[in-house]
Each structure stands twice: as structure tokens, then as C-alpha cells.
Amino acid sequence: MLPNNLKTVFTKNPPFSKPLAISALSDFSAKKVINTDESLFSFVNRRFGLEVAKYAIDPLTRGVFAGNARDLSVTSLARRMHDVEQQYGSILIGLLKDRKNAEKADPVLSKSKLVKQAKKEKWAVWSLKGGLESFVEVLEEKLMQEGVEFRRNTPVLGIKRSGSNLVIQTDKEELEVEKAISCLPSNTLSPVIRSISPELSRLLGSIPYVTVCVVNLEYPGHLLNEPAFGYLVPSSQPNKVLGVIFDTCTFPQGDKTILTVMMGGYWFKTLFGDNPSDESLLDVAINEVKETLKISIKPVRHKISILTDCIPQYVVGHSEIVFNSRKLVKDLKLPLTLAGNSYDGVGVNDAIMSAKRAVLSL
Numbered sequence: 001m002l003p004n005n006l007k008t009v010f011t012k013n014p015p016f017s018k019p020l021a022i023s024a025l026s027d028f029s030a031k032k033v034i035n036t037d038e039s040l041f042s043f044v045n046r047r048f049g050l051e052v053a054k055y056a057i058d059p060l061t062r063g064v065f066a067g068n069a070r071d072l073s074v075t076s077l078a079r080r081m082h083d084v085e086q087q088y089g090s091i092l093i094g095l096l097k098d099r100k101n102a103e104k105a106d107p108v109l110s111k112s113k114l115v116k117q118a119k120k121e122k123w124a125v126w127s128l129k130g131g132l133e134s135f136v137e138v139l140e141e142k143l144m145q146e147g148v149e150f151r152r153n154t155p156v157l158g159i160k161r162s163g164s165n166l167v168i169q170t171d172k173e174e175l176e177v178e179k180a181i182s183c184l185p186s187n188t189l190s191p192v193i194r195s196i197s198p199e200l201s202r203l204l205g206s207i208p209y210v211t212v213c214v215v216n217l218e219y220p221g222h223l224l225n226e227p228a229f230g231y232l233v234p235s236s237q238p239n240k241v242l243g244v245i246f247d248t249c250t251f252p253q254g255d256k257t258i259l260t261v262m263m264g265g266y267w268f269k270t271l272f273g274d275n276p277s278d279e280s281l282l283d284v285a286i287n288e289v290k291e292t293l294k295i296s297i298k299p300v301r302h303k304i305s306i307l308t309d310c311i312p313q314y315v316v317g318h319s320e321i322v323f324n325s326r327k328l329v330k331d332l333k334l335p336l337t338l339a340g341n342s343y344d345g346v347g348v349n350d351a352i353m354s355a356k357r358a359v360l361s362l
């Protein structure tokens, strides 16, 4: 259980053998190691000790990247903490001394009605009626009214140069454009860009992805004793799931309990092989709910989705790959902007910010 209020920071909560506030103190005596990047796990282990790395950071990275904290990059996931350690030799002292450089709220965004509402109502998460897909649908509808053309279900097969322009090749046409913003996942853009720059293709292709299995389970009635967002399982546990989201705690939907069991990620192939059956995945999910949440009745509905290569992994060296890719685009004078969730953040909010930055940079 991670602390969710100040009191729990000062008390001992299993699996931690001491209060987190005590672990935080090791930051004052831990030696600085000069480096340009390292794994988030090793960084936190160095500064706050093995327990914090194992029981806080490890599950947290499973709950965002479905990834292995021993591979993921501290400069990509927690750049500021790494920066202040490198400069001041301690994270806590550094954050205190470097307060003036902390990221400030965007003054324009702070005035937005939505941001004000989110702050007032203390939103921790957000969703949309009809699901996140409705965000894209509404956006498409609005832009179509403004005369924007869409090509749906039209994979890009290649990108060529034509003078200072780019030519986007699909199975139906060749579109010559003055500028392009690519929101394709880096591993999809990689083969498409190869004829223009094998080096850019190689860099983009070096960003790994993981596959996640998502099992949604619906049960009748309210079955959860402790309302929460969900729980995460540390990779050290002999357990096949990454974590479980308590959907109907965050977004109630009448007299039912909906759970989302997330499995695999970095460990997908080791745990489930190349081609697991739906039944075997459903069994793992139902057993997890039975063992951990003590819900033994059968779900009335379920949905199993295997999301192949769905989350990019920002492994050690990721920021260098991104920097070198963008530098290459600039050096080659390609009228191309790299956006989407492969580079600067994997979340929906990150993708929206990435799109905004891309448009503003044109």
C-alpha cells in the first residue's frame, strides 16, 4: 500500500519495514554518482534504498509503462530528480534549493475553465462519457466542419522527398505536402522513413514496445470492501498480473462492479508465451480477483483484449535517442515533426501536449 496521506508517510506500512519518511532521510547521506542516465530502479535504490525501489517504484512503473523499472530511464521518467541530484548531490536539498526552477503552471492554461474546474474539484483522473474514443470522434467531427480532410484506415506505406516537400504514400494515393507531423508510433514510422534516412529509421526502431493484455470483468452488485483506484503488484511477487483497476469505484455505473485486470507488459512473453488462448488469460484474471479480492462468483460479462506493442518503453538512453532523432530531422532539413506518445510521455495528456507543441512549432 502506498501512502495516500501525510500520516502514512510517518508510520510503518507493510511491506515497508520502516516509515517512508525514514527512507527519505537516506537521500541526505547517499553518495552522488555522476552519470547522464541510469535506470529508475537503480537511481531510487541508490538514493532511498531497496525497499522504496522494490515496493514503490517497481509497481508504479508497471502501472504506467507496464515496464521494468530496472530498464526504464530516470532522465526520461524523473528528469528533475536526476538533475537536482547531479547538481546538488541530494534530491531533497536540490528540490528545496532549486525551487525557482520548478515547472510553473502555464498562465494561459491556468485561466481555462476546464483547468479551473479540475483544480476546484481536485480531479485525480478524468474520463469521458462514452469512453476516450469519443474524444477523437468529437475532434474529427469538429475539424471536418472546418474543412479538414481525413483519410481513415489508410496506412502510410512510405514517405519520400520531393524537393523540399514530402510525399506521403498510401495504398490509394501519393500526397505531396509542405510539412508533416507524424503521430505514428516510432516503430511504425521507422520502416516508413527508411528510404529517406536509414539512420533515422534505425533510431526510431530502437525504441522498444510492450504488449499488454487487458481483461474487463463485470460482476453484479457492489463487491469491493475498500474503495480505491485499484492496486499494483510488484514484479517480485509470484503473480501474473501487473495490477487491477477498480473502474466502478472511480466511475460508478449503477449496481455493478467492473474491474480491469492488466497483465503482461515487459513480462508478457515470459509469462504467457507467443500465442496464449483467451481462456487461459481469462482464467488468470478471474483467479487473481478471487485470490486477492476474495470475489469468487463468476463475472456476468468479460472482454479480453491483447494490445500488441501498445506502450513504448523509455529505457536508459531514451532521451538521447529522441534528441538524436530530432537533430537528424533538422540536419536533413526534413519538414517533419515527431509527435505522439513515443518520445516525451506515454499518457493521453502527454499526447495532447505533444500535439499542441508540434502545431505551435510549425
Ligand SMILES: C=Cc1c2[nH]c(c1C)Cc1[nH]c(c(CCC(=O)O)c1C)Cc1[nH]c(c(C)c1CCC(=O)O)Cc1[nH]c(c(C)c1C=C)C2
Pocket (backbone or CB within 6 Å): 060, 062, 063, 064, 065, 066, 212, 229, 230, 231, 232, 242, 243, 244, 245, 246, 262, 265, 311, 346, 347, 348, 349, 350
Ligand atoms: C496495471 C497496469 C496499468 C494500469 N494502467 C496502465 C497500466 C500498464 C497504463 C497507464 N497508466 C497511466 C498511464 C499514463 C497516463 C494516461 O494517460 O492514462 C498509462 C499508459 C497513468 C497512471 N497509472 C498509475 C499512475 C500513478 C499513473 C500516472 C498518473 C499521472 O500521470 O498523473 C497507477 C496505476 N495504474 C494502474 C493501476 C491499477 C494503478 C494504481 C493503483 C493500471
